[in-house]
Amino acid sequence: MDLHTSSIADLPAAASSILEFAGTNRILLFYGDMGAGKTTLIKTLCRQLGVIDGVTSPTFSIVNEYAGTAGPVYHFDFYRLNNQTEALDMGYEEYFYSGNYCFIEWPEKIAGLIPDQYTGIRITVIDEGSRQITVENI
Numbered sequence: 575m576d577l578h579t580s581s582i583a584d585l586p587a588a589a590s591s592i593l594e595f596a597g598t599n600r601i602l603l604f605y606g607d608m609g610a611g612k613t614t615l616i617k618t619l620c621r622q623l624g625v626i627d628g629v630t631s632p633t634f635s636i637v638n639e640y641a642g643t644a645g646p647v648y649h650f651d652f653y654r655l656n657n658q659t660e661a662l663d664m665g666y667e668e669y670f671y672s673g674n675y676c677f678i679e680w681p682e683k684i685a686g687l688i689p690d691q692y693t694g695i696r697i698t699v700i701d702e703g704s705r706q707i708t709v710e711n712i
């Protein structure tokens with residue numbers, strides 16, 4: 575599925591399309607350069623899942639946990655991960671195989687640990703305000 579957003583105002587509609595398209599997939603991987611809009615899209619998805627706490631990049635930890643209406647939502651940012659062993663050490667499996675939503679920034683860093691089924695989302699900057707968002711179910 576290909577989505578196009580002309581501004582941040584288009585994100586709520588894009589987020590609901592993504593959740594619907596993902597279906598029963600709970601692992602969502604977010605690919606895109608720094609500043610592409612991964613965290614911003616995750617914030618919008620979280621809001622639609624009923625998260626009311628502040629969603630920010632997990633700067634001081636690898637994972638943030640938020641309370642959604644239908645259960646916890648896990649938000650990972652693997653940007654600062656040095657190696658996959660660090661993901662094993664933080665117990666990534668407990669999260670990935672919990673059945674709860676896992677929103678993952680920089681999945682490239684844990685390529686060997688990605689579950690068989692997931693929804694991949696690639697965000698490409700078109701210009702300052704607009705983005706191309708490509709979504710596929712694997």
Ligand SMILES: Nc1ncnc2c1ncn2[C@@H]1O[C@H](COP(=O)(O)OP(=O)(O)O)[C@@H](O)[C@H]1O
Nearest residue numbers: 579581582608609610611612613614703704705
């Ligand atoms: N869909 C979008 N359309 C326009 N601007 C966006 C969009 N998503 C994010 N931005 C802007 O881009 C900047 C970086 O977004 P961020 O979500 O932090 O990127 P990332 O997590 O990919 O590094 C923010 O200033 C944000 O306002």
Ligand SMILES: [Mg+2]
Nearest residue numbers: 612613631679
């Ligand atoms: Mg980010």
